[in-house]
Amino acid sequence: MKLNFIFSSVFIGFLSYGFSTSAQTKKPVTPKKAVVVAAVKALIATPLEIEAGKLLISKSDCMACHGIDNKMVGPSYGSVSEKYPFNMASVANLSKKIINGGSGVWGTVPMIPHASLSQEDADKMVKYILSLRGKAPSGVPK
Numbered sequence: 001m002k003l004n005f006i007f008s009s010v011f012i013g014f015l016s017y018g019f020s021t022s023a024q025t026k027k028p029v030t031p032k033k034a035v036v037v038a039a040v041k042a043l044i045a046t047p048l049e050i051e052a053g054k055l056l057i058s059k060s061d062c063m064a065c066h067g068i069d070n071k072m073v074g075p076s077y078g079s080v081s082e083k084y085p086f087n088m089a090s091v092a093n094l095s096k097k098i099i100n101g102g103s104g105v106w107g108t109v110p111m112i113p114h115a116s117l118s119q120e121d122a123d124k125m126v127k128y129i130l131s132l133r134g135k136a137p138s139g140v141p142k
């Protein structure tokens with residue numbers, strides 16, 4: 001807990017340092033922000049896991065109901081990636097949903113359960129889906 005607090009303070013310190021120096025030099029903040037976002041993503045999902053998730057999705061029945069950037073029976077993966085922050089809580093929540101099925105978030109049509117899917121594989125699938133934020137073509141319905 002204490003260690004966590006120290007880590008957060010250092011991290012916040014690092015962030016504000018990054019922002020204040022860029023404010024002084026009047027450089028756009030975006031590249032630094034992108035680096036921080038990429039670093040946080042790398043802590044949650046490795047590129048290998050994301051690739052594995054993509055492959056698992058292509059081998060499963062997912063694409064029968066989901067498109068990358070077009071709504072089908074279910075929401076597009078682009079929309080899902082815009083709706084949830086890329087963190088462990090989202091990964092846990094969404095992989096549980098894939099395994100158990102459910103409805104009510106995107107409409108009344110339910111997603112069928114995928115009971116034979118392991119937690120590990122479902123996690124990788126979600127990491128791939130969440131990695132699409134900002135990559136799916138624009139105009140993605142939210």
Ligand code: HEC
Binds near residue numbers: 057098103104
């Ligand atoms: C029979 C159609 C169908 C199949 C097959 C299907 N889905 Fe879905 N999926 C849906 C529907 C419908 C929803 C919206 C559910 C809701 O509104 O809560 C959904 C929602 C989702 C969500 C968002 C959940 C939320 O709570 O926001 C994710 C992530 C997802 N699906 C991933 C997958 C993956 C990965 C697979 C393959 C293992 C898959 N789906 C297979 C129909 C399907």
